[in-house]
Amino acid sequence: MDFILQRYRNLTVLLVVVTAQLVLLAYQVKSGQDVRLLRVWSVTAVTPIATVVEVVRGATIGFFQDYFVLLNAREENRGLKQELGRLKLENQFLKTELSTADRARSLAAFQQRTPSRTLAARIIANTTGANAKVVFVDRGTTSGVQPGMAVVTPDGIAGKVISVYPTASQVMLITDASFAAGVTSGKHRVQGTLKGQGHGTLIVDYVPSELKVEVGEKFFTSGDDRIFPKGLPVGEVKVVRPGRIFKEIFLAPSGFAQGLEEVLIVLQGVHQVLPGVRPDQVPYHILPAPPDDPNATSASTITESQRTEADRLKEHYRRLGEAQGVRFGEAGRIPDFNATVNAVRKQPPAEPPAPPQSQPPPSQQ
């Protein structure tokens, strides 16, 4: 045995390492649990460096932009009068400021406008998954981020948080092939399931062929998925094709209109009214909802002839529980189902809750 292990030492180590990783993989798939410790170590090691690099990059670009703007203005200033030059420089400076602050401003404006409570975050890195559209943002559990939270931009939804770490979170973008969300069209109120495809176009699935969807129509979140608040823009229909059962609807996402560098994480979502035509503003007459029918049979007015055996048994157990002072659906004593209601009522009031086996039944006393 030792000879074989020595002779095939490399192969043995390979088999051990691969098997160990297979077991690790199988454990995660089978239990649905993550080996979080290793991930936390890696993310905590990598994301601070990425954040520093991002800050240095932003500062460097800002410095060079300012430098070239000033250099350009100075050259122009040589051929112009001093006053005109000063105004041009000021104008140029303001334009630069406006363009650089545009995204941040729109983000802040949206943050004030939206009823949902949001948290601004910056995308700092991609993940390593092959073909995955998943990114890291610089906010984590210390900022109150939790898995499953929606990620939006002022122009629409961007993705959802799939895992969180102390200083960073992973966000699956809406273009990822495994992304899905509930959506509704703005004009015809058609409901469907938004799916990513791994590239720039989204698809809305499960829309029956007989329903009407037009090119150019906008889709909004429906709120059914319990991740995205209702009423957030999703995208605009670019192509609609009839299918055998369901339509093929392709959307251009609206959330990435201004690039994707800063996003908002929805900490506490508030559903909104879908934009478009409200039911009370449709251009045709709609009757009010019919009044309640006084002759309608409700569940509580079932006659004795309509009762089933199950109804009688349920009623019997309910009365037994009431007689013994037991409330169903709450933890505590279990009623004696073998007793009759009359026998129970003749007994003195129930004693404090105790395990049934510790107290002998009254008939044996």
Next chain:
Amino acid sequence: MSELGGRLIGDHHPKSPIYRFRPVIFILIPLAAILFQVYISRFFEVLSYLDMPLLVTVYFALMRRSPIVGLFLGAGIGLVQDSLSHQPLGMFGIVKTLVGYFCATVSLRFDVGNSGIRFLLAFFFYFFHQLMYWVLLRALLGQAGDFDPRRELVVALLNAFVALPLFRLLDKLKDRA
């Protein structure tokens, strides 16, 4: 055997050199490669086709010429890569373990200083890596995955071209044993 064949399989080196690196190099270079993959590709999408962690695994496995070192290095880099992805841990780990092991095994037969050999090995192991990852994705996780052989061959060529200057750069860090 022709002279060229002899040079390629390292016959002119009766005892092929084994290169050593300072331990810190084994940490910093893979970390830099992973940072490159998660950060630089955000701004230059075309660079997302470069698999720097894989190229670094191939390089160190080739130069160390030890299958055990190669497979542990591959496993380490792969697991860190896994932990930064949203897949279960072990996918990149297993594939890069195999790449590290086979690279080091192959390096015992070839002259790993030869640019042609380096190009071919980088090309082959990129394709092998992508194929194995796709197979594992289907077999172990039941996911469809995305594997277009023609596209992968082109990307493997791109990675192989990048591997040549990268390996030359990394050569400057080695200490001959």
